[in-house]
Structures are given as structure tokens and as C-alpha cells.
Amino acid sequence: MYMAIRYTCRHCDTEIGSLPFESAKELIVEIQQLDEGKGERFLTFENDGEVTVRCICEQCEQSLRTFPDYYTLAKWLQ
């Protein structure tokens, strides 16, 4: 049983924040249902009951606005 969700930036490793697991459960399910294990890139299941979601911080999002492919992904994760 997972207890908490931690969000970290996958570009610069900044910790963005955390949520109780219940609040983010649906997001986790959606990520896990992505094709071909793509969700594995965004989720890390820790032994201590935490789930780390690799997303993007504001700073990196701004710098990635010039790259349309990444921008689409960043919006989806928010």
C-alpha cells in the first residue's frame, strides 16, 4: 500500500511537492496504463511506501516551451 506521492522534476531533480496517495491515485493509474511501459519512465515505487512521479518544474517547463514535443508532455502531466 502506497502512502504518499512525491513529485520531482525529471530534468533538474527539484522536489516539487507531495500529495497523499489517495489524491493522486487516478493519475498513477493513468500513467501505468500508458502503452509499452512508457509510464515506467515517470513513476518510481519506493520500498518505504512512497511513489515518486517524475514530472517537470516551472523553471524547466519554461525552458522547454521552445521544444513542442516536450511541451505537450509537460502539459499532460500537470
Ligand SMILES: [Zn+2]
Ligand atoms: Zn526542473
